[in-house]
Amino acid sequence: MSVPCSLKVGPFTSNIMLRKRFIALYIAIIWLSFIPVLMEFWFYWQILWNETNALHFYLFLPLFGLLAYVSLVFSGLFIAKIFLLVINAIHPPKEGVFERSYSDKDYRYWNIRLIVKKYPIWIAHKFPFPFLDNICLRLFGVKTSILNSLFEGWVDTEFIEFGKSVIVGQASIIQSSLVVGNLLIVKKVVIKDNVKIGAHSVVMPGTLIEENCVLAAHSLTTVEQHLDKNWIYVGIPAEKYKVNSFNEDGLEELIELNIDVDGIREKYEKLYERGERMQVGLLQRKKEKEEKVEQEKERWQRIPT
């Protein structure tokens, strides 16, 4: 739900090597993308700045900040797209298995493409609202509906096709390119309608996931694996587990019946019930907490026999 702190750099496209000469390209995109935003600010200044009464200027400044951020993403996207069109005209992106060395033209251009895409995706991902991510992916050649939720995981930016209402779980990876030893494998990933991909799972290049499939958490697909319709897949590598019968209507009560944990739950609810604790009063609660802290101190000084 929320982006964790230690992953602060955020999910973005994978990249293997950063050469010094590519940094010039990267900086150029950042620089050029700031120019339209500065022009926007200049217009805003011209229209609303009034030395005697600056109320309107300050009143709409936060709203302008939001607008400026979104337009920064779009201008970065626009410039990166232009660069990308030029690069793709020189050497169109191809699927296949390539050698991982700079003498190989496909590997070299794969690197350049990823570097060009990196900045807009990064800056779109820094925004808590998920639209910008999907728009970036769409413009860079991933076929998705804008309504999909792909922003919790790492999704590659080319050779991927998503269907409708796909969910990609927290920290799961969907890659269309893979480096194995001295080889670079680039293969198209196709994910069809209603597919749910669990947390921490990895989808390798070349996988085809059919409709109504579920790939459970902590599972991995191999290169060019084919997942059949209406099945739940679990494991490393993913194997057929059972038929996905959760796509039928009217099962709400049946699912509830399977396990009964109410007895244990009552015990735990007594410990943490908010209503009971609110009746106790502030001083009493403070006293309880102090007692607990003392218990903790005692606990750490005990020596086992």
Added chain:
Amino acid sequence: MTAEQQENDKPDLTIDFITSSAIGRINFRFLLIYIPIFWLGGLTTMIYAVAFIPQLKSWVASLLYLPASIFFMICLFIMGCIFFSKLFLVLINLLHKPQEGIFKAEKGCKEFEFWQIRIQLKKISIWLLNNCPLPWMDVLAFRWFGVKVDFSSHMIDAWVDTEFITFGRKVMIGQGAVVMSSMILGKYLIIKRVYLDDYTVVGGQTSVSPGTIIGQDTVLGALSTTTFNQVLEQSWLYFGFPAKKLKVNKYAEVKPDAIKRIDVDNAIAYDVKFDINIDEDKRNMINKNNKKKKNPEEK
């Protein structure tokens, strides 16, 4: 058709695997909530900027105060965003009260839509606090949104859902772990409360599914998962997919000094017989090194 066959035809509905709690579908209406929160939160900082900064007449003083005032403005902005998102949350919860249970994850279902709106509302402030210069601040947002957490527990490095979770004291959740109280499975949305008792540790990259109850002093190892409604007993080490008992957590109540220490330098080095082809001179070299390790004082 025999009875056995009929039983086999029944759909297997046990949930012994988990998926994710990412929102199912993005809705354009969410944007309507974001703009006022952002605007009103920004206005608090603007009031500070207008009221305070012009009072510093000399440019030296304003330069000196600049870092402090920038930091203060960031904090004010975050606090403003949290405050107004809480206001919206109260309004939304008045319209529809959050509930546990199993619901349809479709466009018409009221429960599902309000669940999405709640998550998106909380997301902006949790995200701002995670990117805040002060590290443990997301606990503040959790408390403000109604999850009872102490400042003794730590979950900033993990994906933790912001409702239907009860924390004990000194809970630690590892990097990249996913603690979810809700899960989307096919056409259904499952919401169930997660209990994390006192002194529990959840390892890195694990996923905790809805309905899990983790007892006092238990440790859930790294890269493992719990299934729906699983109960982990008190003071055990759990590991695996799904989590199974590994051994008793005997370190739970031990004083730190009493843990046995092994001196790595003076540990016994074993001779290794090489089955692999290694040249003669190199083999001698390795043997010499091993002897040196064995008795370092002989030299």
